[in-house]
Amino acid sequence: MAALxxxxxxxxxxxxxxxxxxxxxxxxxxxxxxxxxxxxGQCPRCRQFAPILKDFFLRLTDEFYVxxxxxxxxxxxxxxxTEEQQSAFLRSMPKRWLAVxxxxxxxxxxxxxxxxxxxxxxxxxRPDGEVIVGNAVDEIRRVGPACFRNWQEAAELVDRxxxxxxxxDELSRRSITDPFRRLKxxxxxxxxxxxxxxKEDGEESP
Numbered sequence: 001m002a003a004l005x006x007x008x009x010x011x012x013x014x015x016x017x018x019x020x021x022x023x024x025x026x027x028x029x030x031x032x033x034x035x036x037x038x039x040x041g042q043c044p045r046c047r048q049f050a051p052i053l054k055d056f057f058l059r060l061t062d063e064f065y066v067x068x069x070x071x072x073x074x075x076x077x078x079x080x081x082t083e084e085q086q087s088a089f090l091r092s093m094p095k096r097w098l099a100v101x102x103x104x105x106x107x108x109x110x111x112x113x114x115x116x117x118x119x120x121x122x123x124x125x126r127p128d129g130e131v132i133v134g135n136a137v138d139e140i141r142r143v144g145p146a147c148f149r150n151w152q153e154a155a156e157l158v159d160r161x162x163x164x165x166x167x168x169d170e171l172s173r174r175s176i177t178d179p180f181r182r183l184k185x186x187x188x189x190x191x192x193x194x195x196x197x198x199k200e201d202g203e204e205s206p
Contacts, residue, residue, distance in 0.1 A: 038121040040079040041089030
């Protein structure tokens with residue numbers, strides 16, 4: 001995936017640091033599902049969608065919700081009219097986000113490459129740059145973080161372990177096939193834990 005950004009600079013959303021060397025880009029993007037978020041802090045549709053995307057990203061990467069961060073990275077490709085508008089928007093978003101610097105002509109190249117004419121758009125890419133979803137905005141709205149499991153399988157990431165916090169399992173909206181996928185990804189209890197659970201419930205062990 002770093003090949004898409006060869007010779008380019010990405011701005012980190014933490015103290016304006018830059019991710020620009022081949023090694024840094026490789027570490028930031030390697031073996032991860034990449035989201036390209038085309039949007040604007042001034043666009044009414046984007047203002048409605050941005051809080052949903054923020055919550056989506058945090059529930060997959062923040063330790064408050066998950067035992068470990070998912071293999072997910074997001075790059076913001078803005079249509080903001082000024083650098084101040086872009087900076088103000090990014091300050092309200094997760095610190096893990098990356099961004100194409102304001103005024104960089106590479107933003108237009110990305111719009112043409114992925115056929116972006118209106119915003120918001122979220123392009124989902126495999127680590128090799130192949131498109132998984134051309135625009136995942138509706139899917140993110142409808143399914144929430146559970147849709148990441150589909151993308152993870154399609155991306156064929158090396159580390160396929162994925163575990164959401166138990167509280168989130170109860171709250172998240174799921175797709176029709178999600179119960180079957182959860183059987184595949186969720187860690188089974190050990191016999192000792194099952195035995196302990198029966199004792200706590202007042203059941204006699206066999």
